[in-house]
Amino acid sequence: MNVFDNLLTLLQGLATHVPGLLQPVIIAVAGTIPFVEGEFASLIGVWSGVHPVIAGLAAATGNFLCVAFIVVFGTRVREMLLARRARKSPVAPSATRPPRESAGRLRLRRYIRRYGVPGASLLGPLAVPTQITSAILVSTGASKRWILLWQAVAILLWTSAVTLVAAGALNFAG
Numbered sequence: 631m632n633v634f635d636n637l638l639t640l641l642q643g644l645a646t647h648v649p650g651l652l653q654p655v656i657i658a659v660a661g662t663i664p665f666v667e668g669e670f671a672s673l674i675g676v677w678s679g680v681h682p683v684i685a686g687l688a689a690a691t692g693n694f695l696c697v698a699f700i701v702v703f704g705t706r707v708r709e710m711l712l713a714r715r716a717r718k719s720p721v722a723p724s725a726t727r728p729p730r731e732s733a734g735r736l737r738l739r740r741y742i743r744r745y746g747v748p749g750a751s752l753l754g755p756l757a758v759p760t761q762i763t764s765a766i767l768v769s770t771g772a773s774k775r776w777i778l779l780w781q782a783v784a785i786l787l788w789t790s791a792v793t794l795v796a797a798g799a800l801n802f803a804g
């Protein structure tokens with residue numbers, strides 16, 4: 631068993647053994663963990679006996695609250711760094727040469743230019759956690775509101791899909 635399996639087993643055991651009113655809180659907290667996120671958190675909730683709607687809402691809420699914190703905090707940090715860079719620059723900011731970017735960052739910029747924040751938000755969970763996708767989108771200078779909107783849509787869609795599949799599998803299994 632690897633660490634991820636151990637974490638999921640621990641969270642499911644915790645969600646199963648706490649009083650009913652605390653189960654959504656455990657699921658929401660699980661939703662804040664990168665790579666667990668809303669999808670696995672809702673799965674944990676459903677398989678722990680929590681009603682699928684409550685499990686899905688709790689997981690999505692936890693995931694979104696974490697993403698919102700990252701977006702708001704990341705935007706402030708980015709603004710501070712850009713202001714600091716502008717103050718240190720001896721010439722006008724538009725006249726300075728931008729720092730050389732890595733191949734990966736250039737690829738990411740092309741991807742974001744091509745698919746935009748909606749595409750990155752909706753397809754990002756296939757590759758990286760929403761928390762990382764959000765931080766990357768903030769670093770590109772995308773609008774905070776636009777990121778939050780599309781991350782909310784993506785979290786709701788992905789979490790709902792996994793919750794429905796988990797509930798269906800549990801129903802099918804009997």
